[in-house]
Amino acid sequence: MASLLIPSLDEWSDVLWGPVSGYIFYQRFGGLGGLLGGGFSFLEELLPYTDIIPTFSIAWYIQNKGIKNNPLKTASMYETVDAEVIEII
Numbered sequence: 001m002a003s004l005l006i007p008s009l010d011e012w013s014d015v016l017w018g019p020v021s022g023y024i025f026y027q028r029f030g031g032l033g034g035l036l037g038g039g040f041s042f043l044e045e046l047l048p049y050t051d052i053i054p055t056f057s058i059a060w061y062i063q064n065k066g067i068k069n070n071p072l073k074t075a076s077m078y079e080t081v082d083a084e085v086i087e088i089i
Contacts, residue, residue, distance in 0.1 A: 011048050018045035021055075029059055 022042030
């Protein structure tokens with residue numbers, strides 16, 4: 001949103017930020033959810049006037065509020081839980 005303060009940079013800076021945003025999203029969330037969300041984040045940045053969508057905030061909420069069957073949980077999260085359960089048994 002800071003790019004909107006400079007009139008000549010507004011939507012043109014999104015061409016550079018789009019791939020970076022998609023990569024950061026994928027690295028942050030990983031797995032299938034990170035891949036899908038990264039692609040959505042990339043497209044959202046490239047399409048004009050869609051900067052208002054809080055992609056990272058929505059993904060953080062889905063991941064941290066425990067919404068069942070969410071695609072943002074990575075396989076490593078499930079493996080850790082399964083290993084702890086096996087150790088307890």
